Amino acid sequence: MKDIDISAKNPVVAPILNNKYKNIIFDVGAVLVSWNPSEILKNTFGSDVSTSVDKYFGAFISSGIWADLDRGTATLPQVIDFLTKDLGESTANKLASSMIDHLTPIPDGIAIFNEIKSLGYNTYILSNMSEPALKKIAAENDFVSRVDGAIWSYKTKHIKPEPEIYQILLQEYSLKAEECIFIDDREENIKAGQSFGIDGIICTDHQFVRQELNKLKILFNGVSKGFFYE
Secondary structure, rough: OOOOOOOOEEEEEOOOOOOOOEEEEOOOOOOOOOHHHHHHHHHHHHHHOOOHHHHHHHHHHHHHHHHHHOOOOHHHHHHHHHHHHHOHHHHHHHHHHHHHOOOEEEEEHHHHHHHHHHHOOEEEEEOOOOOHHHHHHHHHHHHHHOOEEEEEEEHHOOOOHHHHHHHHHHHHOOHHHHEEEEEEEHHHHHHHHOOOOEEEEEEOOOHHHHHHHHHHHOOOHHHHOOOOOO
C-alpha cells in the first residue's frame, strides 16, 4: 500500500467506503437545468404577455397534455395544436419552442454534480422529460453522457411520482434503495422515493442541497469526508 504523507498539499480523493450512500440520483428540471414557467412567459413575451396568456398557460400546465409529452404519449405537434386553439398558431409555436429553449444549465447544480462525480459516487438521472427536451439538453450539456444511468419518463411511459418509474430505476441498475439519495425540486417526488426506502433532498435552492449533502458527509465544504494527501 502506498505510504500517506500528511504533510503534502495536494488532496487525492479516496474511494467512498465509509458512507452508506453510493448512488446520487438527480432530477434534471430545476436541479441541473432551469425550469421556471413564469420566467419562460416573461422572457418569451416580455411586457406583451397578456393576462389571458398567463392564465391559459397555467391551465395548459395543469391540463395534463404537458405531462403526456413527458410521458411519451403525446407529441410536440399535438401540444402545439392544443395551444393553438386558444392562443393562435404563432403564439402557440413561440411558447412551445420557448419552453424547450429555456432549458439552460444551472451553474450551482452542475457544480454539485461535478463534485459528486469527481468523488467516485455513482450518479443517475430520474427525470420527467420529453424527447424533444432531452435532445436539446443532451446537445448542450455533457452531464447527460457522464451519468452511470438514466431513466427518462418518455421512454418508460411513466412519470414521477408514479411508483413504476422508481421501480424501473432500481431494477434497471440493480440499486439498493438504502444506498441512494435522490435530489428533486418537488416534495411529492421525494416522498414517492421514500416509499421505496430512497432518502431524498428537496431542491428548494442549491445552497440548501449542498448543506444537506455536507450533513450526510457526501460532501464536506465541497469535498469528500474521506480523502488523503500525496
